[in-house]
Amino acid sequence: DIQMTQSPASLSASLGETVTIECLASEDIYDILAWYQQKPGKSPQLLIYDASSLHTGVPSRFSGSGSGTQYSLKINSLQPEDFASYYCQNGLSAPLTFGSGTKLEIK
Amino acid sequence: QVQLKESGPGLVQPSQTLSLTCTVSGFSLTDYSVHWVRQPPGKGLEWMGGIWGNGNTNYNSALKSRLSICRDTSKSLVFLKMNSLQTEDTAIYYCTRDLRGIMYTSHYFDYWGQGVMVTVSS
Numbered sequence: 001d002i003q004m005t006q007s008p009a010s011l012s013a014s015l016g017e018t019v020t021i022e023c024l025a026s027e028d029i030y031d032i033l034a035w036y037q038q039k040p041g042k043s044p045q046l047l048i049y050d051a052s053s054l055h056t057g058v059p060s061r062f063s064g065s066g067s068g069t070q071y072s073l074k075i076n077s078l079q080p081e082d083f084a085s086y087y088c089q090n091g092l093s094a095p096l097t098f099g100s101g102t103k104l105e106i107k
Numbered sequence: 108q109v110q111l112k113e114s115g116p117g118l119v120q121p122s123q124t125l126s127l128t129c130t131v132s133g134f135s136l137t138d139y140s141v142h143w144v145r146q147p148p149g150k151g152l153e154w155m156g157g158i159w160g161n162g163n164t165n166y167n168s169a170l171k172s173r174l175s176i177c178r179d180t181s182k183s184l185v186f187l188k189m190n191s192l193q194t195e196d197t198a199i200y201y202c203t204r205d206l207r208g209i210m211y212t213s214h215y216f217d218y219w220g221q222g223v224m225v226t227v228s229s
Contacts, residue, residue, distance in 0.1 A: 001168065032213045034216075036152075036216075038152075043219035043220065043221060043222055044152065044201075044216070044219060045219075046206065046215060046216060046217050049206060049213075049215045050213070055206075055217065087152055089152075089154075089215070091215045092213065094154075094165040094166075094214075095165075095167040096142070096154040096157075097154065098144075098151060098152040098153065098154065101151045101152070
């Protein structure tokens with residue numbers, strides 16, 4: 001099974017700041033990676049797929065990059081609605097594993 | 108529009124079987140795969156398994172011995188059954204649709220149900 005190691009587990013930042021979340025796959029997943037945002041009490045929402053493609057309706061301040069085993073999600077100019085939890089996901093092969101999550105909090 | 112909705116019991120006794128239904132609309136189960144993902148309270152997401160457009164299934168190896176996913180395409184229903192439930196199976200259970208159709212080998216989740224909270228307790 002492909003393991004997804006996500007870091008950091010939590011992150012504190014201020015409005016307007018830029019933050020980056022990392023995800024490391026245990027083997028090459030050939031850019032087949034997604035990022036999700038989840039707010040308390042809500043279902044996850046797809047942000048990024050194929051490592052860098054922005055899902056429909058997602059603001060352009062979100063961007064994804066990486067290749068091979070290392071991937072990152074960058075959020076520019078943090079807005080109040082961005083404070084949430086974020087998860088990466090291996091989309092290449094079953095089991096379709098998720099990272100352990102990053103909780104982004106307001107400083 | 109695309110919608111998914113989970114239904115099932117909120118409380119299950121230990122060692123019993125969980126049965127959940129996902130009612131979908133706005134797309135055909137033969138065109139897109141549907142998956143089950145769960146989330147224990149305060150914890151992360153776990154992919155449980157999915158049923159592909161051709162009816163094939165794939166399960167998380169950690170749950171494979173207890174889990175079964177099937178569907179009724181005529182009624183747009185996907186079913187989850189998991190036996191021998193324990194307290195650690197307490198979670199919100201989501202059904203979710205694959206972003207892309209059956210011709211793709213990558214799997215991401217674009218539409219999600221609201222989730223159903225299942226508590227395992229006597």
